[in-house]
Amino acid sequence: MKYWRTYGVILYFLVIGPCLSTIQAQSKPSNNKLLFYLDNEKEQWLKISTYAQIWARNTQNNPGSTINDRPASTTTDIxxxxxxxxxxxxxxxxxxFxxxxxxxxxxxxxxxxxxxxLLDAYVxxxxxxxxAVGGGKSAWNGLSRYTSPSSSKMIAYDISFIALPTLNGTDDLIRKLSIYAKGKIDKLDYRLVLAKPLAIQNSTTINAEPxxxxxxxxxxxxxVQYSSxxxxxxxxxxxxxxxxxSGSYLGKKRVxxxxxxxxLQPNALWSLKNNKEQFHDLKLFAADIYLDLPLKFxxxxxxxxxLGYFNYDFGPGYIRQIGxxxxxxxxxSTEETYSAKGNSYPVLGTGEALWGQLGYLFPTMGKENNKGRLQPYISAQYSDFDAIPSRILQYDFGMNWYLNGHLSKLSINAQNRPIYSNSVEGILKDGRKWMFVMQYQFRID
Structure with a gap:
């Protein structure tokens, strides 16, 4: 019973309360965007935007996980x-700017x-x-569609890290110091980026020794890192x-x-071979297909x-676990368990991976008083990394409740991930764990 009381309090104050206030507000005229024109011709302008994502979560932690040196098999947090x-x-x-x-x-x-x-600052x-050309600190990246994801407009509750191969290692929350060119030629949209990777000595996620x-x-x-x-x-x-x-235009576009x-980045990685330094080029390739289509009827x-295909070469045996x-x-201890702490699992590595998402958006509920729209979805990553003998399957399924499009939405998600252990036979699969998230998001733009 104590768990239900805890979840009830979390659900009411973080989710139901904001959602009810949003539903009530929808009978009022919507505010204009925070867009201000600086001249009479409306050619000069200034725009302000903001958003926040609040999580209420229950996590089945990986074996051996601790909180302040005390064992923690399950964690509930906000x-x-x-x-x-x-x-x-x-x-x-x-x-x-x-x-x-x-x-x-x-x-x-x-x-x-x-x-x-300071995440972004570019001109x-x-x-x-x-x-068009630009430069500064920005999220202009190549590789794949969701290497520069609109994290507040995805159909799943969160972004996928397979598309973010250097996250918080040689970049800062996917941002890099770079110059770029981008544009459209008829139906072809392109972006070309030259970036100076950030020094890994200041990263908390990368081991700096070979x-x-x-x-x-x-x-x-x-x-210099090159991407397109x-x-x-x-x-x-x-x-x-x-x-x-964007993850979805909610019927406003046919895409x-x-x-x-x-x-590509020459000599981006290193390892030891017979106690001698060996350098390895970073070579990443991706291809993807995206559909966001309102139904005719x-x-x-x-x-x-x-659906995205990712072929990554970080050098021999590279694996990165992310939670x-x-x-x-x-x-x-890391002697018996291979899985890292908390909710981590092997996300990136030298090898191949497929990642896909599928969502279905229903019409508005209660046309007269507009109770929002529901969107069930599934998401999965299937990986074949050189360092782990078995295939890796991680999947999510959940539901979005769009109270006012992406400006106000509630997401409920269940994630299932694999657990691995060390043995004399190598790295072996050792069960699976769950993480349950309720997320409320609001945007103002």
């Missing part, structure tokens, strides 16, 4: 998964007074109808004003795209689907 505050402006023709502050994973283990980071100039037979990112001088992503838009064109690509991309019903917004801060 956290801020993301907060963003952005400002964009066009002070004169064909030039745009964009700034964004934010913080991720503010949970009960976070340090007091957690700082808000862009449009040279013609076919090309290991015998296992590749890791080197702490030597980083070389091309997509062909068969139906409606998507905006490329921002680097971020069908094919995409292909790569990321009822445009309020929308099919959303995505988003990790609810624990320690691990008793």
């Amino acid at each position: 956290s801020i998964r993301r907060f963003r505050l952005g400002l964009s402006t066009s002070p004169w023709a064909k030039t745009t 964009f700034f964004q502050l934010g913080v991720n994973n503010l949970n009960y283990l976070s340090s007091r007074g957690t700082s808000v980071d 862009e100039h449009k040279l013609s109808n076919y090309i 290991v015998e037979g296992l590749a890791s990112f080197t702490n030597k001088k980083p070389n 992503y091309l997509k062909y838009e068969f139906l409606d064109a998507e905006s490329n004003a921002s680097p971020f690509l 069908f795209n094919l995409g292909i991309g790569y990321t 009822n445009p309020e019903m929308v099919i959303t689907a995505y 988003a917004n990790n609810p624990v801060n320690g691990l008793l």
Whole structure:
């Protein structure tokens, strides 16, 4: 009974309360976007945007997980998964500036007074109808559609990390210091990026020392990283004003795209062979297909689907385990368990992976008083990494309740991940664990 009381309190104060207030507010006229024109011709403008994602969660932790050195098999917590505050402006023709502050994973283990980071700060100039160039710190990336995901407009409750191969290692929450070119030529949308990777000495996720037979990112001088992503838009064109690509347009567009991309960085990783340093190029390739299509017989019903193929070469034996917004801060021992702490599992590695999503958006419930729209979805990653003998399957399924599109939505998600252990026979699969998340998101833009 104590668990139901806990979940009831969390559900009411974090989810039901905000949702009910949103439903009541929908009878009022909607506010205009926070867009301010700076001249009478409306050519110069300033726009403010913000959003936050609040999590209430129950996690079955990996074996050996600890909280402040005490064993923790299960954790229930509340956290801020993301907060963003952005400002964009066009002070004169064909030039745009964009700034964004934010913080991720503010949970009960976070340090007091957690700082808000400068995530984006870049300038862009449009040279013609076919090309614009920019530079600074930004999320303009190549490789795949969701290497620059619009994290507040995905159909699943969270982004997928298979598309973010250097997350918080040689970048900062997918942002890099870079210059880029982007544009559209008829149906072809392209982006080309040259980035200077961040030094891994300042990363908390990367081991800075080489290991015998296992590749890791080197702490030597980083070389320039090259990346590109091309997509062909068969139906409606998507905006490329921002680097971020949407998970669903909720019936406002008819989108069908094919995409292909790569990321290359010479001598990005190293390992030891017979106690001598060996360097390895970072070579990443991806291809994907995306569909977001209202049905002809009822445009309020929308099919959303995505499938991406990822072929990654980080060097020999590379594996990275990721646990988003990790609810624990320690691990008793790594001798028997291969899985990392908390909710981590092997997400990235040298090898191949498929990741897909499928969602179905229903029409508005209660047409007269607008009770929102439901969207069930499934998401899965199937990986074949060189370092782990068996195939890896991780999957999610859940439901979105759109109270006011992406501006106000509730998501409920169940994630199932594999657990691995060390043995004399190597790395063996050792069961599966669950994580349950309720997320409320609000946006103002």
